[in-house]
Amino acid sequence: MDNKPRILIVxxxxxxxxxxxxLLSTDYLVFEASSGEEALHVVAAERADLxxxxxxxxxxxxxxxxxxxxxxxxxxxxxxxxxxxxAEKIAALDAxxxxxxxxxxxxGELLARVRVSLRRMTKEASEPVFKTGGLVVDLTTRIVxxxxxxxxxxxxxxxxLKTLVKYAxxxxxxxQLLRFVxxxxxxxxxxxxxxxxxxxxxxxxxxxxxxTYIVTEPGVGYRLKIN
Amino acid sequence: MDDYSRPxxxxxxxxxxxxxxxxxxxxxxxxxxxxxxxxxxxxxxxVGFLIELDISPTNLVMIYLLDVVIAAIYLGRGPAILVxxxxxxxxxxxxxxxxxxxxxxxxxxxxxxxxxxLVGMVISALAxxxxxxxxSAQRRAADTIALYSLSRDLAAAEGLADxxxxxxxxxxxDFGDDVVVYLREGDSxxxxxxxxxxxxxxxxxxxxxxxxxxxxxxxxxxxxxxxxTARSHFMLLKTSTTTMGVLSLKPLDPSRPFTTDQRRMLEAxxxxxxxxxxxxxxxxxxxxxxxxxxxxxxxxxxxxxxxHDLRTPLxxxxxxxxxxxxxxxxxxxxxxxxxxxxxxxEADRLNRLVGNLLDMARLEAGALKVRREPSDVQDxxxxxxxxxxxxxTGRRLRVEVPEDFPLVNMDFVLIVHVLYNLLDNALxxxxxxxxxxxxxxxxxxxxxxxxxxxxxxxPEGDLENVFDKFYRVQRxxxxxxxxxxxAICKGxxxxxxxxxxxxxxxxxxTIITISLPLS
Numbered sequence: 001m002d003n004k005p006r007i008l009i010v011x012x013x014x015x016x017x018x019x020x021x022x023l024l025s026t027d028y029l030v031f032e033a034s035s036g037e038e039a040l041h042v043v044a045a046e047r048a049d050l051x052x053x054x055x056x057x058x059x060x061x062x063x064x065x066x067x068x069x070x071x072x073x074x075x076x077x078x079x080x081x082x083x084x085x086x087a088e089k090i091a092a093l094d095a096x097x098x099x100x101x102x103x104x105x106x107x108g109e110l111l112a113r114v115r116v117s118l119r120r121m122t123k124e125a126s127e128p129v130f131k132t133g134g135l136v137v138d139l140t141t142r143i144v145x146x147x148x149x150x151x152x153x154x155x156x157x158x159x160x161l162k163t164l165v166k167y168a169x170x171x172x173x174x175x176q177l178l179r180f181v182x183x184x185x186x187x188x189x190x191x192x193x194x195x196x197x198x199x200x201x202x203x204x205x206x207x208x209x210x211x212t213y214i215v216t217e218p219g220v221g222y223r224l225k226i227n
Numbered sequence: 228m229d230d231y232s233r234p235x236x237x238x239x240x241x242x243x244x245x246x247x248x249x250x251x252x253x254x255x256x257x258x259x260x261x262x263x264x265x266x267x268x269x270x271x272x273x274v275g276f277l278i279e280l281d282i283s284p285t286n287l288v289m290i291y292l293l294d295v296v297i298a299a300i301y302l303g304r305g306p307a308i309l310v311x312x313x314x315x316x317x318x319x320x321x322x323x324x325x326x327x328x329x330x331x332x333x334x335x336x337x338x339x340x341x342x343x344x345l346v347g348m349v350i351s352a353l354a355x356x357x358x359x360x361x362x363s364a365q366r367r368a369a370d371t372i373a374l375y376s377l378s379r380d381l382a383a384a385e386g387l388a389d390x391x392x393x394x395x396x397x398x399x400x401d402f403g404d405d406v407v408v409y410l411r412e413g414d415s416x417x418x419x420x421x422x423x424x425x426x427x428x429x430x431x432x433x434x435x436x437x438x439x440x441x442x443x444x445x446x447x448x449x450x451x452x453x454x455x456t457a458r459s460h461f462m463l464l465k466t467s468t469t470t471m472g473v474l475s476l477k478p479l480d481p482s483r484p485f486t487t488d489q490r491r492m493l494e495a496x497x498x499x500x501x502x503x504x505x506x507x508x509x510x511x512x513x514x515x516x517x518x519x520x521x522x523x524x525x526x527x528x529x530x531x532x533x534x535h536d537l538r539t540p541l542x543x544x545x546x547x548x549x550x551x552x553x554x555x556x557x558x559x560x561x562x563x564x565x566x567x568x569x570x571x572x573e574a575d576r577l578n579r580l581v582g583n584l585l586d587m588a589r590l591e592a593g594a595l596k597v598r599r600e601p602s603d604v605q606d607x608x609x610x611x612x613x614x615x616x617x618x619x620t621g622r623r624l625r626v627e628v629p630e631d632f633p634l635v636n637m638d639f640v641l642i643v644h645v646l647y648n649l650l651d652n653a654l655x656x657x658x659x660x661x662x663x664x665x666x667x668x669x670x671x672x673x674x675x676x677x678x679x680x681x682x683x684x685x686p687e688g689d690l691e692n693v694f695d696k697f698y699r700v701q702r703x704x705x706x707x708x709x710x711x712x713x714a715i716c717k718g719x720x721x722x723x724x725x726x727x728x729x730x731x732x733x734x735x736x737t738i739i740t741i742s743l744p745l746s
Contacts, residue, residue, distance in 0.1 A: 083582065086640070104578055191601040191634050198603050209609050209626040216610045219598075219640035 004029045005118055006046060010039040010065070011054040011080070020052065023107050024114070036060025040068055048075060050117055052110075053097070055081040055088050063091045070096040076117035080105075090220055093173045100171065100220070116169035116226070130165045132226045135204060135213055137165050146204050156181065157200045164214065164224035173221040197222060260302035264310040267294050272317055284322045288343055291318055295347035299354030307355065311347025315340050366488065373397065374495050381503035387419060390503045394474070394496070402485075402493060403476040405459065409437040410472040410504070416441055436461050437473040448475065450484035460485070462493060464501035471501045471508075529697055536580055540573035547573075583711040586644075587696065590718035597641065597722045601634035604667050604674065610639075611646035612665075618654050623662040632667060635674045635743055641719045642743075645727075648712040649678040649739050657682025657736065673742045681736040690729045716741070 007028045009020045017032045024030050031046050033039040036057045043051060051069065055062035066077055077097040081089045089100050098117050101110060130137045134147040142158060144151045153161065163180045164172065178186045178193055186192065201208045215223050271294050275287050291314040299307035316329065319340065324332050331337070380393035387410075395406040407429055409416040416437055418429045436454060440447040440461040448457035459475040474497055478485070485493065547570035555563065589595045605628045612624065646665075653663055661681040668675045685693055692698050694717040697710040713727075720727040725743040732738045 084585070104574070194601065194603045194606065194634060198605060209605060209628070210612055210616075211609055215613065216606050218610050218643045 005049040006031065007114070008033060008039065008042055008046065008048040008051045010034075010036070010051060010057065012056070012058050013054075016054070020110075023110065028114075036062075036065045039065060043069060043073065043075070049121070050076045050078070050114060052078050052080060052114075053092075055079055055085050055092065061088070063088060063095055066092045066095040066097050074121075076121055078113055078117060086219055090173055093171065093220065094175050098170055120167070120170060130168065132168065132224070133213065137161060139165070144204070151203050153200070153203065156196055157203070160196055160200060161204075164222065168224045169226045171217050171221055171223045175221075177221060260298075260306040261309055264294075264298045264302055264306040265313065267297065268310060268313055268317055271314075272321055275322060279322065284318075284324075285339060287322055288318060288339055291315075291343060292346060292350075295343075296350050296354065299347075299351035300358065303358065304351055304355035307347065307351030311344055311351065314347065315344050318343070370488075370492055370495075373401070373492070374499065377496060378499050381499055384503060384507070387504065387507055390500065390507060391419060394500050398476055398496065399479075401479075402489065402496075403460070403478040405475075405477040407433070407437075407459075407475045408464070408472060408500075408504075409434075409441070409475070411441070411470065416472060432457065433459065433475065437475060440473045441470065444470065449478055449481070462497050464497050464504060466498070466501045466505050469505070471504045474500060532697065533584065537577065540577040540580075543573040544570045544577075583715060586715045587711050587718070590715060590722070595641075595718070595722055597638045597719075599636045599638055599723070602637050602639045602642070604628055604632050604635055604676065607637070607639060607642050608646060608665055608667065608676070611643045611650060614643070614647045615650045615654060619663075621660060622654075625662065625664045627665070628667040629669075632669070632674075633745070635745065637723060637743055638719075641723075642741075645716045645719050645741060646676065646678065648716050649741075652712060652739075653678055653680035653682065653737070656680065661736075669745070672745045674745055675740055675742050677738055677740045679732060679736060679738045681732075681734075684731045684735060684737050685729055687731070690731070693729055694727065713739075 005028050007024055008031045009017050009024075010033045011017050011020070012034045014034075017034070021030050021032065031042055031048060033042045036059050039051065039053065039057075042048065053062055053065060057065070062079055062081075066079070069075070069077060076099070077092075079089060079092045079097045079100045080103060081100060082103045093100060098120070099113050101113060128138065128140045130139065136145045138144075139162065144153055144158070144161065159181045160177070163177060172180075174190050174193055175187050178189060182189065182192065197214060198208075201211050201214055204213055205211045213225055215225050217223055268291075271290050275290065279287070294314055295307055295311045298310040302310075319329055319331060319336070320327065323336050377393065377397045380397070381390055384390040384393055387408075391406070391408050394408070395404075398404075398406050408419045410419050416434075418434070418437075432454075436447050436457055436459075439453060440463060444463060444465075445451075445453070446463070447453040447461040449455060449460040451460070458481070459477045461473055461475045464471040464474050547566045550566060551558075551563065558566075586595075608626055608628065612619070612626070650663070650665075657663070657680040664677075664679040666675075666677045666679070668677075689698075694713045696714040698714070717727050720741055720743075723743055725741060727739065727741045730738045730740070
């Protein structure tokens with residue numbers, strides 16, 4: 001039995017499946033599906049570790065596929081969309097998809113997303129100290145430092161940073177962040193989120209006008225970048 | 228359509244009464260020349276008495292003959308005949324011996340009487356005919372002048388409104404007012420109005436009469452057999468080949484139908500009008516065709532330009548791929564790498580172009596949805612910078628956003644797209660080591676974001692054109708682009724009720740400013 005992670009590619013376009021298959025087959029065991037129904041079947045049958053899901057499937061809405069997968073499995077789902085599918089993309093992310101790629105995308109981008117998603121899966125019980133670049137967040141002592149200098153955060157800012165750290169590398173939608181940090185009742189208070197992100201950036205980013213840690217995913221949400 | 232031949236009895240009765248009253252007046256007018264004739268004779272007789280002693284009665288006849296001629300010329304045929312009869316009797320009674328009786332002593336006078344009478348008849352006939360001819364010539368001249376003046380006005384008319392205005396002016400002096408022109412539209416008619424003349428009301432009856440007239444090719448309404456009690460007269464507007472529509476007018480004198488002359492004249496008027504309308508419509512059609520042709524030519528030019536822009540990257544990509552396919556093995560690593568980089572860059576370019584074309588199409592179709600949310604301008608600027616990050620190496624970029632800048636309502640993704648386009652332009656049209664600046668500012672109730680470069684600037688005359696679709700500043704031949712970026716930016720800003728404009732910067736370079744309303 002091969003120990004490589006098992007990836008399912010769901011796309012109705014054969015050339016795209018072929019390109020992805022060639023790209024991924026060196027490091028992963030790749031399966032293909034050309035429709036939503038087939039995808040749901042193959043995930044279960046082949047015990048896939050990750051799904052790359054195209055949102056423009058002929059038989060089923062990508063959001064629907066995400067919902068049905070999330071009913072029984074937490075395996076990472078990366079949705080692939082074109083620019084015209086903004087709303088569907090966000091809905092899929094809200095429904096539990098882990099990340100997204102916008103067509104056309106480069107090989108490097110795809111491989112990076114796949115790696116991040118799989119890593120998150122394997123070390124779910126996160127380590128008590130998170131490090132990226134000069135940023136260190138100690139989740140047990142609640143101490144945050146940047147290049148060794150302690151940074152004073154308000155409780156909300158800390159909660160926000162903690163959530164980003166917990167899902168480091170993964171995009172979090174506005175709605176998800178609001179739900180995790182403020183609670184379900186605050187789902188639409190985007191401006192509260194914006195103000196806090198802005199304050200947090202001012203404290204941890206070397207140049208808040210060109211953020212390198214907390215990056216904005218336009219129209220979708222935010223992501224804590226990891227190197 | 229039989230409904231139209233049902234006159235309303237009440238209205239008919241009123242009409243007859245007015246007719247009787249008018250007849251009395253016009254009868255008086257008819258008898259007046261006869262009275263004048265008799266007066267003339269009386270005068271002659273008095274003069275005759277005064278000079279009777281000096282001349283013989285035979286010569287007095289000449290004076291009576293003069294009366295006949297005067298009557299024939301000025302009073303008409305009837306009065307002239309009356310004057311010649313009474314003249315003979317008066318001459319006999321007053322001057323032929325035995326005077327004061329109608330009997331005659333000398334039978335020679337019978338010849339004088341007959342001569343006087345016959346000459347009177349002939350002269351009156353001749354004079355009356357001459358008079359009638361003169362009168363009809365005069366009338367014809369007047370008609371010709373009226374027609375000429377109408378056709379001159381119609382020839383000068385530049386549109387339907389002009390035509391109808393001049394027809395109205397010409398008809399209201401002699402024929403009637405409330406002129407309405409119904410124009411054909413497919414199988415139906417519609418009344419034409421200039422915006423200003425809404426006081427003329429076209430009711431259901433008028434509309435139906437106009438249609439009836441149009442469908443039966445026959446006049447209708449007042450003065451015809453079809454609904455004669457209608458207030459307006461309906462006539463066809465006919466050219467030699469087609470019927471353009473119907474013209475209706477309310478006669479000046481509702482008590483009497485048009486005379487034959489008037490009808491003939493009206494017909495000439497409507498013919499002229501119909502021709503003028505046809506001419507204007509043909510001109511309009513020609514103009515439309517020309518416009519279409521121009522639009523088509525522009526579209527072709529655009530298609531050519533787009534297909535060129537779309538194909539160029541494909542040419543490079545195909546070239547690279549086939550090269551790799553056929554001699555990938557034998558190529559040196561460095562040249563293989565450079566080929567792949569080229570293909571990749573061209574693919575990016577193609578992707579941008581397709582994205583721009585889709586954006587433009589969506590903007591033009593009104594399908595662009597603006598999702599406005601309070602947004603952090605700092606973040607908007609930062610995100611757009613992030614999208615051009617790779618190209619910023621070696622450039623100084625200064626961002627100025629005041630600390631307390633409020634959240635501004637906007638569609639985050641779209642405004643990032645605008646700023647991305649502005650930065651992209653700034654990078655393309657300025658030297659690779661020149662600095663860039665982005666400034667944000669609140670003034671009154673608007674938020675302003677400016678992108679400033681030290682590039683080649685925009686010619687003064689082009690400052691507005693640069694936002695037009697497919698417009699590119701002529702002098703930048705070596706810069707690739709579709710000429711869509713700024714047009715898309717403008718479309719997005721307009722969808723936000725915001726603005727975008729370009730200005731040249733002091734000391735060289737361009738400033739593009741966008742503004743968003745705060746409320």
